[in-house]
Amino acid sequence: MGDIPERNGHSDIPEATSVPRSRLRLSVVWIIPIIAAILGGWIAVQRYLSQGPTVTITFSSAEGLEAGKTKVKYNGVEIGTISSIALSKDLERVIASAQMAPESRDMLVEDTEFWVVKPRISGGTVSGLGTLLSGSYIGMEIGKSKKKGSTFVALDMPPVVTGKVPGRFFLLKADNLGSLDYGSPLFFRRIQVGQVVAHELDKDGRTITIKVFVRAPDDQYVNGDTRFWNASGIDVSLSASGISVRTESLVSILVGGIAFETPPSGPSSPPAEPNAVFRLFKDREEAMKLPEGTPHYYVVVFDQSVRGLVVGAPVEFLGIHIGEVVSIGVNVNPQTLAVSIPVTIRVFPELLFRMAPEAERETARREHRAIVDNLVAHGFRAQLQTGNLLTGALYVAFNFFPDTAEEKVDWSQLPPRLPTVPGELQQIEKTLTSIAHKLNKIPLDAIGNNLRDSIVSLNRTLKTAEKLVKDIDTNWVAEGKATLVEARRTLESATRTLSVVDTTYLGADAPVTQDLSSALKEVAQAARALRALLDYLDRNPSALLRGKKSASIPPPGERPSNTGGKQTQ
Amino acid sequence: MSFILNRAALCVIGMSLITACASSPSHFYKLTSIQCVPDASPSSIGVVVGPVSVPESLDRPQMVLNVAPNQVAIDDFNRWAGPLQSEIQRVIAENLIKLLGTPRVFQAPQSTLASPDFRVGIQVLSFESELGGAATLAVLWTVRGKETDEVETRYTTLRESISGKGFDALAAAHSRALGKLSRDIAEAILGMEHQAK
Numbered sequence: 001m002g003d004i005p006e007r008n009g010h011s012d013i014p015e016a017t018s019v020p021r022s023r024l025r026l027s028v029v030w031i032i033p034i035i036a037a038i039l040g041g042w043i044a045v046q047r048y049l050s051q052g053p054t055v056t057i058t059f060s061s062a063e064g065l066e067a068g069k070t071k072v073k074y075n076g077v078e079i080g081t082i083s084s085i086a087l088s089k090d091l092e093r094v095i096a097s098a099q100m101a102p103e104s105r106d107m108l109v110e111d112t113e114f115w116v117v118k119p120r121i122s123g124g125t126v127s128g129l130g131t132l133l134s135g136s137y138i139g140m141e142i143g144k145s146k147k148k149g150s151t152f153v154a155l156d157m158p159p160v161v162t163g164k165v166p167g168r169f170f171l172l173k174a175d176n177l178g179s180l181d182y183g184s185p186l187f188f189r190r191i192q193v194g195q196v197v198a199h200e201l202d203k204d205g206r207t208i209t210i211k212v213f214v215r216a217p218d219d220q221y222v223n224g225d226t227r228f229w230n231a232s233g234i235d236v237s238l239s240a241s242g243i244s245v246r247t248e249s250l251v252s253i254l255v256g257g258i259a260f261e262t263p264p265s266g267p268s269s270p271p272a273e274p275n276a277v278f279r280l281f282k283d284r285e286e287a288m289k290l291p292e293g294t295p296h297y298y299v300v301v302f303d304q305s306v307r308g309l310v311v312g313a314p315v316e317f318l319g320i321h322i323g324e325v326v327s328i329g330v331n332v333n334p335q336t337l338a339v340s341i342p343v344t345i346r347v348f349p350e351l352l353f354r355m356a357p358e359a360e361r362e363t364a365r366r367e368h369r370a371i372v373d374n375l376v377a378h379g380f381r382a383q384l385q386t387g388n389l390l391t392g393a394l395y396v397a398f399n400f401f402p403d404t405a406e407e408k409v410d411w412s413q414l415p416p417r418l419p420t421v422p423g424e425l426q427q428i429e430k431t432l433t434s435i436a437h438k439l440n441k442i443p444l445d446a447i448g449n450n451l452r453d454s455i456v457s458l459n460r461t462l463k464t465a466e467k468l469v470k471d472i473d474t475n476w477v478a479e480g481k482a483t484l485v486e487a488r489r490t491l492e493s494a495t496r497t498l499s500v501v502d503t504t505y506l507g508a509d510a511p512v513t514q515d516l517s518s519a520l521k522e523v524a525q526a527a528r529a530l531r532a533l534l535d536y537l538d539r540n541p542s543a544l545l546r547g548k549k550s551a552s553i554p555p556p557g558e559r560p561s562n563t564g565g566k567q568t569q
Numbered sequence: 570m571s572f573i574l575n576r577a578a579l580c581v582i583g584m585s586l587i588t589a590c591a592s593s594p595s596h597f598y599k600l601t602s603i604q605c606v607p608d609a610s611p612s613s614i615g616v617v618v619g620p621v622s623v624p625e626s627l628d629r630p631q632m633v634l635n636v637a638p639n640q641v642a643i644d645d646f647n648r649w650a651g652p653l654q655s656e657i658q659r660v661i662a663e664n665l666i667k668l669l670g671t672p673r674v675f676q677a678p679q680s681t682l683a684s685p686d687f688r689v690g691i692q693v694l695s696f697e698s699e700l701g702g703a704a705t706l707a708v709l710w711t712v713r714g715k716e717t718d719e720v721e722t723r724y725t726t727l728r729e730s731i732s733g734k735g736f737d738a739l740a741a742a743h744s745r746a747l748g749k750l751s752r753d754i755a756e757a758i759l760g761m762e763h764q765a766k
Contacts, residue, residue, distance in 0.1 A: 517678060517679070525652075528628075528652060529630075531629075532629050532630050532631070535629065536631075536645060539643070540645075548593065548595075548645055548646070
C-alpha cells in the first residue's frame, strides 16, 4: 500500500488538448485502393504495350474469313487475328482490320504481302489442303522495304516464290502463252529447277512477258547463250527423216512447262543477270538451232512431178541440212506447152563453214558468187530425192554429178537460178527405156537361121554315133564274154570259201558251235540248280539255320494196284 | 564273373546251332533202259531224239509224289540224279538203239547227224509217282521223216504198278513204262520206213 499524494482538485492533471488531424494525410486504409489502382493502371499499361499494331487489309472477298477467329500466320506461327470485317464504301471490296502481335511490328513494312490460304489447285500443285479442316487463314510474306506500313491490299493468289528461297528471276518474251500458267514448272535437263511466277501481255499486244524464277544453285547454268523453249505437252513431228516424239515430263504434259539448255558450242558466257530478258522459243529444235547466218535465196527448176515436196521441206547437201524450201511455183509455156516447176529455196551457206576458222568464213562471205560458180562448174546440181518411202515426201538434195552437161548459174534472175538434174526415179525410167530399145535391136532372124544350121549338124553327128555303136558291138563283145567267164570263176571260188567258213564256224560239227552249245548248257544247268535251291528255300526258309529236316511224307494209302494198264491213241 | 557267364552262354548256343545244322543225307535215283531185247536186225537208220519237254512241276531235282488226287509232295531227300527231261531223253535213245539195231541214234541238240532219217519229238504230259501205288506216264510223241508229209503223231498212256517198297521200285516202274513207250516208237519208225520203201 502506497501512499498516493493527494492533490487539490484536479488541477495538477494536465489538460488534454485536441489537435485536429491534418486533412491532407490519408489514412492507412487508402493504401489498398491505391495499390489496386496502381495495379490496375499497370495492367492497363501492360495491355496497351503488349498490344501489337493494327493493320488494315483489303480483300476482294471475305470468303472463309471470320472476324475474331481467322488468324494471320507467318511460317505457321500465329501472329495476328482478324478483328473486324466490313464492306468498303463502294461495296466492291472487303476491308478487314487485323490485330497483330507485338513482335510483328518490324515485319509490317510497305511491301509485306497478305493472301488468303485456302485449298487451291494451280500450276500443277494442290496447296492449302490443311485448311479444309482447320479453316482458312491469312498467310503473310515479309517484304524487303524499310518503311513501315499499315494498310495493305491482299493478293489474289499466293506468291509462287517466297522471298526466302535463293535464286534469280528472268524475263522471257514469247509470242503466245501456250499452256503456261502460274506455277508451271521450269526444267533443266528434265529436273524441275523453277517455276513461272507471273505473266503479262505487253502494251503493244504482240508479245507476252513471262517472269520465271530459277532456284539456286541451278540459276548458275543460265548464261547469255541459254535458250528457253516451251516444253508443254508432247511434241510429235513427222518429217523427211522420220517420226520423233519429245516430252519433258508428265507434269509438263498436263500443266505445261518451260525447259532451258545452253548449246554446247561457243565459249562459256558468264551467268546471266537477274531479270535478264530471253526469248521463249516454240520448241527445242527451234531453240537449239545454231545461228545460221544470212539466208540466201535461190531458185531451182524441175520438170518432173514434185508431188511430195512441201514448203518447209529440207534442203540438204551431202546429207547436211543447209536450208528449206520456201515456195513452189509452176510455169506453163502456152506455146510449147512445156511445164516447169520453179522451187524457191533458202540456204544458209554459213552452216557449211561453221567449223572453219574466222578468216575463211570472212572470205567465204565475200567471194560467195565465185565459190558457187566453181561448184556448179564441177557438177554441183540440185536433185529431188525421196525422204520417206512411206509418205513419199521429197526433199531437195545438192550433190556433185560429174557426168552432167555443162551449165552455169543464172545470176541475172532474182533469185538466182541453180541448175538441176532429174530425180532418181526419172533416171530409172530412162535406163529401162534404153534397155527396151536394145532388146528391140536384137536380130532374132539371124539367130533363128543359125539355130537351124546347128540342128542339121547335130543330126549328122548322131548318125556317126550310131555307126560307132555298131562297131563296138562287133568288135568288143568277144572281149566282154571273156571277162564274164573270168567273173564267174571268181564267184565260184568265193562260194567255196564261204562254204568252208560255213562248216568251220557255222555248221553243227563246227568246234565254235559246239563250244557255244556246251557253254549254253552249263549256263542252263547253273540256272536250274539255282532255281531248285531258291525253290527249296522258299519252302523251308529255316533250312539256312537248321539244315534240312526230313519231311513227313503221308504214308501211301490202301489202293488197288493195277498191273500195267496201257492205252495208246 | 558276368564275362565268364557270357562266354559260356555263347559256347552253348553255338554248339546247339552247329548240331542243329547237321542234316540227314539225300538219296539219288536214276532211270534205266530195257534189258532184254528181242531180235533186232541191224540197220542204219539215223534218228534224232528230242527235244523232250516235261511239265514244269516236275522240272526239279526232287521227286514229286502224289499224296492225294490233287495234292503232291516234294521230297527233298530223294532226288533224281539228273534233270528229268535229260534222263527220259537218254533212256529213250538207249532203248531205240537196242530196238532198232542202229547205233545212229542221237539226242538233240548234240546230234552230229546233219540229215537224220527220222526225228522223234516227245512231250511228256504227265509223269505221276505214287508210293505203294503205280507210276503213270502220258506222252504225246511225233515221228517226222525226211519228207514233209511223213509225220506220225501219237498219244500213249501207260500205268506201271510199283513192285516193292521204296523209291528204287518207283524208279524201276518208271523205267519199265518208258521201255514200253520206246517199243511203240520203234514200231512206228519201222512202219514208216517200210512205207517209204
